Amino acid sequence: MASGKPSAAATPLRQPQQARSRKTREKIVQAAEDLFESKGYEATTTNSIARRARASVGTFYLYFPDKRAVLTEIFHKAVDQIFGRAMEGLKPEYWEKADLREGIGALIAGVLDSRDVRPGIQRILHERYFKDPAIKTAMDAMLQEGVQAILGLMDTLSDRLRVRDREAAAFVIYATVDALAARVMIAESPIDPKRLTTQLTDLISRYLFED
Amino acid sequence: MASGKPSAAATPLRQPQQARSRKTREKIVQAAEDLFESKGYEATTTNSIARRARASVGTFYLYFPDKRAVLTEIFHKAVDQIFGRAMEGLKPEYWEKADLREGIGALIAGVLDSRDVRPGIQRILHERYFKDPAIKTAMDAMLQEGVQAILGLMDTLSDRLRVRDREAAAFVIYATVDALAARVMIAESPIDPKRLTTQLTDLISRYLFED
Amino acid sequence: MASGKPSAAATPLRQPQQARSRKTREKIVQAAEDLFESKGYEATTTNSIARRARASVGTFYLYFPDKRAVLTEIFHKAVDQIFGRAMEGLKPEYWEKADLREGIGALIAGVLDSRDVRPGIQRILHERYFKDPAIKTAMDAMLQEGVQAILGLMDTLSDRLRVRDREAAAFVIYATVDALAARVMIAESPIDPKRLTTQLTDLISRYLFED
Amino acid sequence: MASGKPSAAATPLRQPQQARSRKTREKIVQAAEDLFESKGYEATTTNSIARRARASVGTFYLYFPDKRAVLTEIFHKAVDQIFGRAMEGLKPEYWEKADLREGIGALIAGVLDSRDVRPGIQRILHERYFKDPAIKTAMDAMLQEGVQAILGLMDTLSDRLRVRDREAAAFVIYATVDALAARVMIAESPIDPKRLTTQLTDLISRYLFED
């Protein structure tokens, strides 16, 4: 870094070593991700992660202080992806048009969509929520951000809204959509996602707007 | 229970033993409940359960095949209690009156209320949902029953409803109320429960009924 | 204890179980003692202790919270034995006679003698002195007691003593005899113990008494 | 050192490399010394030594076959320093005068003084005495030398001495002073060093000389 970034082919010297190291690290993260996803967090041993990454336990502990640390890393990456996907539907472009239902549809679709991102990891986040403060904190932050985004949206639509207590409303909406999405992902819903989406759209649009 | 209570003086000799046995079993269940609630499932050892029940591990395994079994038992009892409380608000008496908001209020209150029942156990149900099929099955059944109850209610209110796809609607309502209740219990909601309840009532009544 | 001690043959009921347990515990302590003595503390693993005691690691941890705990126990037993032996020479009976050299001889002999008690353990005490606070504390206490004993003796001999600062003198004497004894035990002394004893006796008697 | 210092301008080209190499080696030794002193031998890892020396583990093993080797080197340096300091008090200049107590005072002061040199290292020597033969050998040699020095001194003072078995006496004196010094360093002595020194001087002078 101190030497600045020279023209492309100039500094291959040290790179290989660092590149190898980065690769190893990535192999470990990937292995952990696979195993956490398939066997769950607790059932995955550090030894098995190393083995799957074709490395040794020692190498694992070279890159991570302990098992939790890999999970935290994986989950940070995942949260960004998941949240990015979920926020997709809140982009103003969906809301500038006249059709409000379309906006709500996009909101719901986005959240539902985000549930397809690393479902195994989401499952683990779910079960470790109370046990791992780092996870709780980050998931709570996600909730906060989601609520803020909805509040922002409400400002845009201000004159058409019928709700008074917007803060509570935003929270209720986020929680509702999120919960339904969770049910769908978990596939515990015996009802077709499309029907659910329709009803959810009705639920929210009737709540927010005069018919 | 199935054998009925024999007339007072009939078989007094055998009774004590069975009674004592039942008592031991109950002490164990109680001890497990306390410990699961305070320390979580995995952090509770069979030895500690036995110790707290003032029994020996051997006795524990006399009544239960393994650790999971106590949890299953506890959770069956808990589900009944929790569910009973939640269903309270669906009793027809709240719905026969003219004021529909009152009924919805009762529904929400019931579910919220049910979250106060053995919160530690509910937390465990939450985290073991994917790991313990017995738990998944029973919680899913609870969902089903809830949905059915709401559907039944809808039949009663048939003419006043504006929703078409009642099955999906019932599911959406149950999931929504349940999710909000969960957020409240977990105390992860930065917003006052009362405000949430108000909004939730609005949400659902606008969804179900014409203004 | 509460029930008092009944006539010999009365309470054999529970005894067997407890006796077995005590035996196991003793086997473990003995095994640990042997291994610590032959291989040193750090080189001895909990597994090897269990194996030598013909028990399992689990059993080891049934009786001791960790490795240090066995060492502490062993060393408490040892300290009593060692110290008892060392204090032997301070008994008044050796000092009531006219010959003061005889008393000093007994003092030295006692300490030297005490070095034959569990030399391997003493070696460990020596090397763990700084690392294990429990050991430091107890050894320091031993020193204190030794010094006190010598001070007591000085009171007895009060009129014949030439030293003024008795407290410091007692400390110096204890430390000196102890150090010499250590050198002899460690067998690092190229000089015959008897010659050392003679010189040590001279050293101390000239220090304490007029010729 | 063996090759001598070449005349200034002779081989300046090669010198830097060797000088750098020597520097690296020294940095490693210094780092090890610091860490051993502050954390103890076992708690210091080869990696941490390298890190502190701003070198890599590989470099460490370039200069030393294993961890023990650095300790041996450090301790050789230390022994020279410590011993040099301790022997200070045996210089004839202190003994040529008439006042014998002054000589003995110097002897004691020297040894006490030497305990201030690298106390952390001395502590390690203490605990590794039995584990590391190299250490045992060298410390025993130190003892031998000390005893020899005292014997030499005795020859000088021959006519004033009252002791017969000089060899044993020298050993006893060395061990005594050394032990007291150790007690003082370890700060386990509840008594003021000055008082101890006075008594120690009395002890030895009464032993060696007629009053």
Added chain:
DNA sequence: GATGAATGAGTCTTCATTCAT
């Protein structure tokens, strides 16, 4: 000379479960 990534045998420790009494 120097690097530092990689290794893996070896430690301590836990806990559900069994079984002789």
Added chain:
DNA sequence: CATGAATGAAGACTCATTCAT
């Protein structure tokens, strides 16, 4: 019915040492 001592497989983590670059 009840006991509780005993088990041992399994898991997280460490660190001296090697070796390809």
